[in-house]
Amino acid sequence: MIKHIFILAIAAMMLVACTPQERVLVNRQPQSTITENVLEEQGLQVLKRKANDEANRILIVSLATHKKQQHPEIISKPAQAKKDISVEKKLVRHMISKHVPQKNAERFASEIMKYCNMYKIDPYTILAMIEVETGATYNPNLVGRNHEEGLLQILPSTQKFMNMKGNLFNTSVNIEIGVKYLAYCQKKFGIELGIIAYNQGEGNVKRGTYNTNYLAKVNKVLSKINR
Structure with missing residues (x-):
């Protein structure tokens, strides 16, 4: 149990x-x-x-x-190129109004734009100076009374001072030397006195023995260019 x-x-x-x-x-x-x-x-x-x-x-x-x-993107380079083309067309249009053949006007304007962009100079000022220097003839073979040559009436001594070679009756050579020399003068004396120094020499500007007749003529042409 x-x-x-x-x-x-x-x-x-x-x-x-x-x-x-x-x-x-x-x-x-x-x-x-x-x-x-x-x-x-x-x-x-x-x-x-x-x-x-x-x-x-x-x-x-x-x-x-x-x-x-x-905020659409702005493409700066094409916009700048468009602006440059517009300026170039204005240069051409002004020269044609002065009876410059279109082919020559387009070539001069292209060279002005090229070297003004290179040396950072206002292209309208260069065009105005060419008109004053040549008496509105835009004659690339013009010789002045002091043996200035070409569109911007470059002296052989100025060409030597700028250390540049070439035929001064070649518009590309002439315009480049003139633009480079104006850039030099304006850097040294400023915008307006630089234009005077281009025409009357550095010595007169330094001594104050200059007049403003040339500057007035350039400004008068500038006022007629549609900027």
């Missing part, structure tokens, strides 16, 4: 010990169900991430479009 009671007690203890583990096993989801849930959750995360990426892309494109509309 005692033996049977002992055996029943042991059996009951084993049953109680196994019950928690069995409950765990009963409550556990099958591995396949867990895997499906994980995959579903990962899929939702991927879709959510893609949706966020697409929303960010649309926002960026929208902001860029708005910025472009509000």
